[in-house]
Amino acid sequence: MLAEQSQGNLLIVDDNVANISVLFDFLTLYGFDIKVAEDGVEALRIMEDTELAVEQKPELILLDILMNNMNGFETCRRLKMNPETKDIPVIFMTSLADTDSKIKGFELGAVDYVTKPFSQDEVLARIRTHLTLRRLRKKLERQNEELDAFSRTVAHDLKNPLGALTGLTDDLLENDPSNLNERQLKNIDYIRQSTKKMSDIVSALLLLAGVSKTKVTLTPLAMGEIVEQVKERLKLNIEKTQAELFLPEIWPVAYGYAPWVEEVWTNYLSNAIKYGGMPPKLYLGAKLETHYVRFWVRDNGEGLSEASKSRLFTPFTRLNRSIERKQEGTGLGLSIVRAIVEKLGGQVGVESEEGQGSLFYFTLPVP
Structure with missing residues (x-):
């Protein structure tokens, strides 16, 4: 017809x-x-x-x-x-x-x-197929852009009220809490913790959206300096858990975007501190390959099952851990890591066996 x-x-x-x-x-x-x-x-x-x-x-x-x-x-x-x-x-x-x-x-x-x-009929069929695929892809791209814009708008709009809630709960707990009974203090502390968790999720969502939309220039990385900045960010956690970090003397030069790579190390190291041994022992390393540098952090934790490894790097995934070591998180950390590293031209992965600890790695291109 x-x-x-x-x-x-x-x-x-x-x-x-x-x-x-x-x-x-x-x-x-x-x-x-x-x-x-x-x-x-x-x-x-x-x-x-x-x-x-x-x-x-x-x-x-x-x-x-x-x-x-x-x-x-x-x-x-x-x-x-x-x-x-x-x-x-x-x-x-x-x-x-x-x-x-x-x-x-x-x-x-x-x-x-x-x-x-x-055959004319064959040509017509191929044209119609590829036009349909192109139009569907364009429609999906528009819908993704609309969804991305919506999520960023919502996240930004949530920032201010969450900040206000945090300030109000801190004020209640710090200024003459003697007027509050034990139940009220407990509820206020719960509100403060929940508000912080929501704020962390909003920040993670904004970072994840920013990575997908932002274009960056890759430059040589001073990886030693980046790791030192991460250690400073995690200083309280490191001291609280008495974590030990073992670093290489020399870092191979790779290309990337320093602020994003700092986020990768922050996620990897904070997870290793949470789920490492007692106390955590973290071994950081790097190896220069033909076309990339492979970086990693190895912990002394309980390790991961094959089923758990298959679910890693997926948004809003939190793995089941032993009751003694159960930690709360946003479930976005490793998905952010994957988004960043893939945007920079690398790959992420994990090597782990139950009872043998875990090694989380990422790769970045070389000059």
């Missing part, structure tokens, strides 16, 4: 007039608005035309490979390098049927590869 309204905007790039004519007539019949370019240079000009209205921009490109002036591979490469056009689906339509050409096309970012001579 032919369409009565526009099914989308397509760009056909081919230097063979006969091929263009066949595709143009067929796809126009099915309701597509078609633009035509006879080589890669003209295709790039059309795609980069700033005067073209948004609703007229091609949503998908049918691209030949063997063309004069600029071949299809080079055209695709340049399209994928441009932030404005890199997400436009490219379907190669060519007489090159060898495996190497197909692999190269996909490596350059094409979503599909059709060899000539082609």
Whole structure:
């Protein structure tokens, strides 16, 4: 059944007039608005035309490979390098049927590869499939942006009342609490602890949202200085638990963003202090590999089961620990670690056996 309204905007790039004519007539019949370019240079000009209205921009490109002036591979490469056009689906339509050409096309970012001579119905089906996928992805991106904006707004709006609650409870407990009975004091202390926990969750959510949206420049890290700053942040916990930290004499140089890497170490070390032995003994280390540096902290705690390891780095996950060592947290710490490290081009992980302690690691790129 032919369409009565526009099914989308397509760009056909081919230097063979006969091929263009066949595709143009067929796809126009099915309701597509078609633009035509006879080589890669003209295709790039059309795609980069700033005067073209948004609703007229091609949503998908049918691209030949063997063309004069600029071949299809080079055209695709340049399209994928441009932030404005890199997400436009490219379907190669060519007489090159060898495996190497197909692999190269996909490596350059094409979503599909059709060899000539082609079936018109097959081409139509592939176009519709990739247009549908693109539109669904764009819709999901918009919904994610709306959800992200909503969560950040809510988090910011919660900051002030939570701060006020903390100040009021501190004032009640510090200024002449003799007028309060034991039950009232207990309730106020519970309110203070709950308010602090909510404030920690809000701060964690804001950090998590910030990581996903913020663009940072990677620079060489002075890892020794970063770890010392983390030790200062955790000074009270270290002294309270009598934790011992063992650090390497030299840290390999990796690339990253220092404020975020400080958050990674803070999460790893605070968890190691919570769940390490009594007292905790924490061994920090680093190893230079070919393309990255692997950093880690190893504790002397009770270790993790396979089931527990599979749930790590998931938002709002808190693992079951022994009653004596049960600790409360936001359940966001390790998910923040993963978001940060992956944004910086690295990976996170854990090595652990029950009764043998745990080793949490992350990697960062080298120069």
